[in-house]
Amino acid sequence: MKRADGNRQVCDTKRIVRGGRVIDPSQDLDRVLDVAIEDGKVAELGENLDAAGAEVTDAAGLVVTPGLIDIHVHLREPGFEYKETVASGVRSAAAGGFTAVACMANTLPVHDHRAVTELIMTEADRHPFARVYPIGAITRGLGGEDLAEIGDMVAAGAVAISDDGLPVSSAAMMRRALLYAQHYDVPVIQHAEDLDLTADGVMHEGEWSTRLGLPGIPALAEDVMVARDLLLSADTGGRYHVAHLSTGRSLAMVREAKRRGLSVTCEVSPHHLLLTDREVADSTFSTATKMKPPLRSSADVEALVEGLTDGTVDVIASDHAPHHPDEKDVQFSVAPFGILGLETTVSLCLDRLVRPGILDLAALVRLLSTGPARVLGLPGGSLEPGRPADLTLIDLEREVTVRSEDFHSRSCNTPFDGWQLTGAAVGTLLGGQPVTL
Amino acid sequence: MSDTAPLRETPDAADTAWTRKHLLGIADLSPSEIELILDTAESFREVGERPIKKVPTLRGKTVMNLFFEPSTRTRSSFELAEKRLSADSLNFSGSGSALSKGETLIDTARNLEAMAPDLVVIRHQHPGVPHLLAERIDAGIINAGDGAHEHPTQALLDAFTIRQHKGGLEGLEVAIVGDIEHSRVVRSNIHLLTKMGARVTVAGLRTMMPVEVEKMGVRAAYDLGEATRGADVVMMLRVQLERQAGGSLFPSVREYFRLFGLSPERLKRAKEDAIVMHPGPMNRGTEISSLVADGTRSVILEQVANGVAVRMAVLYLLMAARGAAV
Numbered sequence: 179m180k181r182a183d184g185n186r187q188v189c190d191t192k193r194i195v196r197g198g199r200v201i202d203p204s205q206d207l208d209r210v211l212d213v214a215i216e217d218g219k220v221a222e223l224g225e226n227l228d229a230a231g232a233e234v235t236d237a238a239g240l241v242v243t244p245g246l247i248d249i250h251v252h253l254r255e256p257g258f259e260y261k262e263t264v265a266s267g268v269r270s271a272a273a274g275g276f277t278a279v280a281c282m283a284n285t286l287p288v289h290d291h292r293a294v295t296e297l298i299m300t301e302a303d304r305h306p307f308a309r310v311y312p313i314g315a316i317t318r319g320l321g322g323e324d325l326a327e328i329g330d331m332v333a334a335g336a337v338a339i340s341d342d343g344l345p346v347s348s349a350a351m352m353r354r355a356l357l358y359a360q361h362y363d364v365p366v367i368q369h370a371e372d373l374d375l376t377a378d379g380v381m382h383e384g385e386w387s388t389r390l391g392l393p394g395i396p397a398l399a400e401d402v403m404v405a406r407d408l409l410l411s412a413d414t415g416g417r418y419h420v421a422h423l424s425t426g427r428s429l430a431m432v433r434e435a436k437r438r439g440l441s442v443t444c445e446v447s448p449h450h451l452l453l454t455d456r457e458v459a460d461s462t463f464s465t466a467t468k469m470k471p472p473l474r475s476s477a478d479v480e481a482l483v484e485g486l487t488d489g490t491v492d493v494i495a496s497d498h499a500p501h502h503p504d505e506k507d508v509q510f511s512v513a514p515f516g517i518l519g520l521e522t523t524v525s526l527c528l529d530r531l532v533r534p535g536i537l538d539l540a541a542l543v544r545l546l547s548t549g550p551a552r553v554l555g556l557p558g559g560s561l562e563p564g565r566p567a568d569l570t571l572i573d574l575e576r577e578v579t580v581r582s583e584d585f586h587s588r589s590c591n592t593p594f595d596g597w598q599l600t601g602a603a604v605g606t607l608l609g610g611q612p613v614t615l
Numbered sequence: 616m617s618d619t620a621p622l623r624e625t626p627d628a629a630d631t632a633w634t635r636k637h638l639l640g641i642a643d644l645s646p647s648e649i650e651l652i653l654d655t656a657e658s659f660r661e662v663g664e665r666p667i668k669k670v671p672t673l674r675g676k677t678v679m680n681l682f683f684e685p686s687t688r689t690r691s692s693f694e695l696a697e698k699r700l701s702a703d704s705l706n707f708s709g710s711g712s713a714l715s716k717g718e719t720l721i722d723t724a725r726n727l728e729a730m731a732p733d734l735v736v737i738r739h740q741h742p743g744v745p746h747l748l749a750e751r752i753d754a755g756i757i758n759a760g761d762g763a764h765e766h767p768t769q770a771l772l773d774a775f776t777i778r779q780h781k782g783g784l785e786g787l788e789v790a791i792v793g794d795i796e797h798s799r800v801v802r803s804n805i806h807l808l809t810k811m812g813a814r815v816t817v818a819g820l821r822t823m824m825p826v827e828v829e830k831m832g833v834r835a836a837y838d839l840g841e842a843t844r845g846a847d848v849v850m851m852l853r854v855q856l857e858r859q860a861g862g863s864l865f866p867s868v869r870e871y872f873r874l875f876g877l878s879p880e881r882l883k884r885a886k887e888d889a890i891v892m893h894p895g896p897m898n899r900g901t902e903i904s905s906l907v908a909d910g911t912r913s914v915i916l917e918q919v920a921n922g923v924a925v926r927m928a929v930l931y932l933l934m935a936a937r938g939a940a941v
């Protein structure tokens with residue numbers, strides 16, 4: 179990772195992160211320890227480490243974790259800079275406690291060739307608030323018909339491929355992608371949705387779509403695609419990752435596929451864990467409740483939460499999808515799909531999953547750091563000596579109120595505005611350097 | 616506002632318990648609010664029977680009719696109601712210039728707001744649009760149909776018509792038959808009828824039935840005979856043939872009629888004094904045979920006449936509440 183080791187993300191000085199509760203799922207660690215950092219890498223974990231000649235970051239009372247990684251964000255650059263840019267996106271990431279993000283390819287032009295990979299990497303270098311790992315398109319122009327130059331993009335820094343925003347609809351194309359991607363050992367990330375079943379759907383098909391008279395997106399639209407892809411993955415041996423998995427039935431299929439030893443992983447998004455389709459009615463058609471996949475039923479939510487605790491879910495990823503206020507300030511039916519996530523994920527998970535005892539803190543850290551790093555094969559996600567010194571500091575008692583107008587993102591489309599939450603990321607270190615916004 | 620008194624032109628039901636600024640749907644109305652509208656409509660019905668069918672009740676008030684979707688029947692009914700109340704009406708329709716130039720709904724709303732209407736009657740193809748307008752502009756909003764969500768004045772005029780024939784709604788068996796999934800009429804009727812103590816069965820093709828519809832408090836049936844057996848009221852819905860263009864939900868009109876078309880034969884399963892309703896416009900030979908539509912049990916034209924009285928009542932009550940609020 180040449181870029182990651184470049185310029186100001188590395189420091190020659192030594193640093194001690196003193197006295198924090200270090201939680202590192204990669205080492206089964208949960209203890210009060212010091213973290214010694216040298217040359218931008220973790221040097222040593224231990225008690226009362228010698229701080230001579232080192233700068234000290236006081237982490238007493240805080241939780242120290244491997245830097246959190248959001249593997250599903252839309253940075254919108256190039257092409258949609260009025261929604262988000264790499265510069266604003268990495269600030270938003272840092273503000274939310276993330277030290278790395280992986281960004282989707284549905285830009286303009288589409289990230290389906292090396293020049294776009296390089297543009298994103300260059301922008302990321304200029305704004306070192308969090309690392310950026312570009313995800314290249316599977317097919318040219320997200321058209322679903324011809325493979326993009328995957329090898330070229332990977333050589334330039336892409337870490338995975340996905341047509342996210344759209345599914346790879348053709349089974350033949352998906353099969354080819356799962357085969358071809360193996361040459362570069364990158365996962366194929368699928369936005370699993372049968373567009374024929376979705377048709378003109380705008381929310382989950384269920385009691386609430388029936389009540390509101392809005393066209394529904396059946397859970398089946400996701401399930402038939404996941405079922406098909408699992409067969410293709412089994413047959414090809416390709417690495418398959420389900421983006422924003424949202425239904426109980428898809429989760430059960432992934433669980434079964436893992437049991438059979440398939441190379442399959444999945445992520446879920448915080449909004450799918452915390453909100454149900456009823457929210458569309460309760461918010462009186464708020465466009466901040468419109469995203470794909472849609473908010474599902476309470477039974478789906480229960481199943482997903484169970485998937486977090488039994489290990490079926492590998493990653494919590496936000497699907498950070500900025501849209502300009504003008505685009506969202508319209509009637510529900512015509513609003514674009516998607517909500518922000520980078521600046522709400524950590525506090526939401528701490529307050530709504532960890533505090534009530536649904537998920538233990540170490541499991542959350544695994545889902546937000548070690549898990550994502552493993553899925554994409556990234557160097558982070560662990561505080562073992564030699565790893566990049568990317569750290570997140572969390573204050574479990576910090577009380578925050580979500581205020582979209584204060585977001586570092588260029589957009590403000592969130593259904594969580596005004597939520598009062600306890601627990602927040604209060605800082606990050608990138609390559610051993612505290613990130614200041 | 617000081618002139619609440621002139622509003623008292625006709626209804627005795629005044630001193631209303633009505634406090635709502637908008638009529639967005641039936642879902643949030645209480646049974647007593649529904650009764651109040653129906654009782655108020657009763658006194659307005661008489662206006663339609665006078666030689667001079669006009670009262671000065673809403674003189675000097677502005678009502679905007681905003682129809683983003685073609686509608687002859689509902690729009691005419693509202694216009695007539697407004698004229699009979701002496702309101703100044705202003706009509707915008709989807710094919711007209713203002714509403715079709717790619718302007719966002721919010722901008723349209725801002726422009727309307729600048730004209731300071733007292734009430735806005737809105738029909739839009741998207742659910743929730745009246746609710747959005749209600750949040751953004753000061754005028755009282757009347758939902759004249761938002762997508763497949765609600766059409767409150769239709770349900771009210773249906774209830775008014777049923778009440779005339781059956782004396783009340785409580786305990787009645789009502790069968791609603793047709794394209795349940797895409798119908799706003801059925802949703803408003805389900806809310807209204809179940810709130811007032813009627814039992815509702817919805818029936819139609821499995822390809823046109825919304826999922827989990829039972830959670831709205833109704834029974835779902837997939838057979839016309841089963842749905843109409845013992846019914847006091849049979850309400851047929853319009854099959855939207857234009858919808859067939861985007862992927863057919865049934866193979867042909869012939870086959871549709873065979874399963875769900877209401878013929879005199881099939882009506883025999885309903886109670887002897889059952890009435891037949893239809894919100895219009897009808898597709899004769901698709902969902903209903905002419906023998907039934909024009910038969911003695913049909914109250915379809917009464918529905919149209921009652922529509923004006925019910926809409927007068929709604930306009931009156933909303934305006935009265937507006938006056939009271941100021």
Ligand SMILES: [Zn+2]
Pocket residue numbers: 342343344369421422470471
């Ligand atoms: Zn997606």
